[in-house]
Amino acid sequence: MGKAIVKIIVGLVIGAGLWVATMTFDFPPVFRWLFFGYAVLGTVVFLILDAPTMKVMSGGKALVSLLVFYAILCTVFISGASLWPQYDPEDEKGKIVKILKGKPNILDPWKADEVIARTKELDLKAKELTERIKALGTVQGAAGQDAGAAAAVPASAGASGGDVLKIGEEQWQLQECYNCHKLKGEGGKKRGPELDNIGTLLPQEEIAKKILDPKSYKAEGFDAEYDKGKMPDKYKDLMELKDVQALAAWLSTFKNASVNTPKPIKMK
Numbered sequence: 256m257g258k259a260i261v262k263i264i265v266g267l268v269i270g271a272g273l274w275v276a277t278m279t280f281d282f283p284p285v286f287r288w289l290f291f292g293y294a295v296l297g298t299v300v301f302l303i304l305d306a307p308t309m310k311v312m313s314g315g316k317a318l319v320s321l322l323v324f325y326a327i328l329c330t331v332f333i334s335g336a337s338l339w340p341q342y343d344p345e346d347e348k349g350k351i352v353k354i355l356k357g358k359p360n361i362l363d364p365w366k367a368d369e370v371i372a373r374t375k376e377l378d379l380k381a382k383e384l385t386e387r388i389k390a391l392g393t394v395q396g397a398a399g400q401d402a403g404a405a406a407a408v409p410a411s412a413g414a415s416g417g418d419v420l421k422i423g424e425e426q427w428q429l430q431e432c433y434n435c436h437k438l439k440g441e442g443g444k445k446r447g448p449e450l451d452n453i454g455t456l457l458p459q460e461e462i463a464k465k466i467l468d469p470k471s472y473k474a475e476g477f478d479a480e481y482d483k484g485k486m487p488d489k490y491k492d493l494m495e496l497k498d499v500q501a502l503a504a505w506l507s508t509f510k511n512a513s514v515n516t517p518k519p520i521k522m523k
């Protein structure tokens with residue numbers, strides 16, 4: 256009995272020593288328990304060494320005992336191991352997500368599905384919108400022709416007149432020409448010429464030329480602005496040719512003589 260107590264004390268001292276060692280080496284807390292557990296296990300082994308010898312078994316009894324022992328061992332190990340957090344797939348998932356945190360979603364295998372689903376959704380929406388725009392174009396094209404506007408515009412872009420005028424007006428807004436040019440009493444904060452009578456002064460193709468190359472014409476009285484190149488020379492890069500033509504076609508319908516649009520002087 257006294258021998259057993261000595262063994263237990265030695266085991267606990269070794270366990271404590273291991274505990275302190277894991278702390279000084281900054282091991283995670285779970286390792287303190289692990290090493291302490293090993294010390295306890297070792298102590299148990301040494302205690303068993305002193306246990307009275309078992310009766311020797313033989314034959315069928317020995318075989319059954321062996322199998323039972325094996326079964327108990329397996330159960331203890333498997334159920335014990337399954338208690339460890341790393342045998343839980345959710346826990347592993349959590350760790351991987353933690354590692355990937357802050358990286359783009361694409362790298363996160365559990366978000367990839369989400370991203371793909373979202374992409375498909377957006378793609379569908381885009382298609383839907385395209386359909387709607389197409390439908391609108393047809394309706395307005397028809398309306399434009401009904402109003403007789405088509406006759407005023409050569410169908411240069413291959414679309415119906417209503418379409419072209421509509422596109423022209425959209426380009427006026429899109430390219431923000433209104434920032435510098437007053438039209439229908441709106442815009443022109445940066446003081447370019449008012450354009451309400453440009454249709455009388457400049458044919459459609461020349462308006463297109465002015466848009467594509469602002470140096471091609473100079474508005475009379477706007478010498479300083481012309482020399483400084485106030486009108487941006489960027490639309491030839493930003494716009495498609497058919498859009499420039501549509502914008503010019505739309506502008507050429509403005510023939511309001513009561514507005515003093517300056518005379519365009521051909522420069523080149």
Ligand code: HEC
Pocket residue numbers: 427430431432433434435436445446447448450453462465466469472473474475477480481485486487490502516517518519520
């Ligand atoms: C940053 C200001 C600015 C923007 C934006 C701008 N323009 Fe101009 N534009 C001017 C100025 C200033 C003039 C007068 C000097 C000149 O002729 O270059 C002018 C002249 C013109 C003229 C000649 C007018 C005349 O009476 O001779 C036309 C046509 C014209 N712009 C069309 C457009 C169209 C169409 C857009 C949009 C695609 C546009 N401009 C965008 C500043 C601008």
